[in-house]
Amino acid sequence: MGDTSTQPATGVRLKQLRQSKELSIRELARRCGVSHVSISLIERGRHSPSVSSLKAVLEALDTTMSAFFSDPLPDASPVVFRADELVELANGVSLSYRQVGRNLGGSAMMILHERYAPGADTGEPPYQHAAEEGGVVVAGRLELTVDGEVSILEAGDAYYFDSRRPHRMRNPFDELCVVVSAVTPPTF
Structure with a gap:
């Protein structure tokens, strides 16, 4: 648990x-x-x-996860979001998906600040959703599996793929992994 x-x-x-x-x-x-x-x-x-x-x-x-964890947008949408204003979509401990903005209904894009502690895993089976996603590894290393093909990404490496392809992300390494990603449309 x-x-x-x-x-x-x-x-x-x-x-x-x-x-x-x-x-x-x-x-x-x-x-x-x-x-x-x-x-x-x-x-x-x-x-x-x-x-x-x-x-x-x-x-x-x-x-979507975004809609599930978000509150309604205020009338005037903010432009700047402070670190403590990002919306946590995962458990926030071993795996953290912090969303920029609150309710993304009607939005064209979702931006996430992701953290994978050593041992963190998005789980089996690999998941899929109707979107495109891309990201850049900012720190550490990430194991990315898309359509069964495993790639190890290091700081500075990036990915971009059709999210309808089965995919999984995990950190089997000893150091924290940080990723900044975007999903469009926000179907995650």
Whole structure:
């Protein structure tokens, strides 16, 4: 079981969204391929889902991770976002996806500041979404798998691919990896 510091908020949001769609836990599980026990544990704040599992659940609920974790945009959208204003989309401990901006509904692009602690992994199976994404490794090293092809990227290296291709990112190394990435449209 992973970090539990963000689980209650995730679980409460997930339960509210599922109930608003008038779905039982079992029906949601059937639609997304994640066990009903796992969904129940997530909703009760007792389990931290992998990125790929949470993405599958949210897709079955017709939403993205960005929309799920974001508050509505204020009337006047800010231009500058301070580090403490970025929206955390992952557990924030072993894996951190900090989004620039809040609710990206209607936006053409999503920008992320990503952190992969040693051992961090986006999970199996590899995930897919209808977008394009690219990024630059700022520090450390990242193992990127796209369509089963594994590449090791070092600081300064970059990637760009069609996100409909199955992909996974992990840090099997001893040092922290930092990536700045963009996804368009923001379907992650």
